[in-house]
Amino acid sequence: MLIVDDDEHALSSLAELVSREGFSVATAASLEEARKRMAERWPDVVLLDLLLPDGNGMELFEDVKARAATEVILITGHASIESSIDALRLGAADYLIKPVNVRQLRAILSRVARPADLKSEIGLLRDELRSLGRFGRLLGRSAAMQRVYDQIARVAPTAATVLITGESGTGKELVAQTLHDLSRRRKQPFLPVNCGAISPQLIESEMFGHEKGSFTGALREHKGYFERAAGGTVLLDEISEMPIELQVKLLRVLESGTFMRVGSGREVEVDVRIIAASNRDPDQAVAEGKLREDLLYRLRVFPLELPPLRERGDDVVLLANHFLEEINRAESTNKTFAPATLERFCAYDWPGNVRELKNVVHRAYIMADDVIEPRCVPPELGRTSQTTGPYFQVRVGSKVADVERRLILATLEQCGGTKEKAATMLGISLKTLYNRLREYQAQSEPSAPNAQPSQPPADPVANEAH
């Protein structure tokens, strides 16, 4: 382990602590010295002070390769927590707040071990994704989900606080669990807490615990979520439902790494990673005064937005078949979907997203004999609503053909490239859609082999796209 700190006293006491934990230790008091030490022997772990006389500590890890080969743990004063948050974004694994105590250090060191394992596991998941269309427990191979997997792979092994947003049923809890499973904390508990489901009178003691006799009914000492999840991850679900007074306390926990039980003046250290989730727009919750802006800022170190199911293209079919297989396996049956049923699934909006799909599959399974026909699914699946979603403006006097082209291409994009669904939404046959797409393709290709090496024909309407 390399310890980089310009405070001589801190440096020697840390070196002693760490070597007692069984690490071989090198020390450096500046960037320059650190570079020398790293050239002599590449460290597995670096304990890093950010404020060094000749620059910012993270400069040592600007190189992506350097970052991948080493675990960086920041040592930071209270005053420089802001820059630590930036460093977590850059890939630091965790941070310790000065003055560092033995317990805190031990907890982090025990978790830091073997990042190579995690990295190879993430690599493995990527392969699985390519062959099976799944990432751990998450199913889906659409472009929108691949972006989500990339973000998960990047942020999971770090200590960064993640804010997951997305409509109801898009898989926020499943993503939080996946983040936990791919972190060093995976052997410790993962505790989801629904902030909207606990009564406001109890929520503080549920979170932080209470001492015996601290209020009427507190018959014995009680450990809160933060203590029960020690070393693990707490998911604060529906974060904007948390009472405002408690948000202040949570903010203090995030800033100081400590909290107090109800009825106690003693500070307890927290060693949990916090993940927050919300199915509402958090900025709007701030505007409505339901969520504190400073808390949102702290939680949104790494924002992760889950796409609604209607933007995941063919994932609908993949998921539907997966849920059906699950039931078939449990019931020892072999029911299948009629193609027309899957078409309906593809054309529907899914306001309740994956959860709604799962429920619909279950109901359809019960209603069907061997083949699940369209009549086994609820009638609203035959209708699509066109009142939500993106739109574009049309200048009066535009050519109808140009507007049609834009509408068709935009709708197709909105459906994640699923032509059946786009055709249903547009109210045209699949054949017409294919014909149009073929025309557009032909228009954008040069008409004669020896024509000028020209630009594709200018599209007078598309250029105004918003």
Ligand SMILES: Nc1ncnc2c1ncn2[C@@H]1O[C@H](COP(=O)(O)OP(=O)(O)OP(=O)(O)O)[C@@H](O)[C@H]1O
């Ligand atoms: N990508 C996915 N692959 C497989 N199953 C999924 C996926 N996404 C969600 N699910 C399943 O769908 C259901 C809903 O997911 P989850 O509870 O994580 O959603 P949520 O976003 O937390 O919803 P809410 O906002 O209502 O709390 C769960 O049964 C979950 O296992």
Ligand SMILES: [Mg+2]
């Ligand atoms: Mg949820």
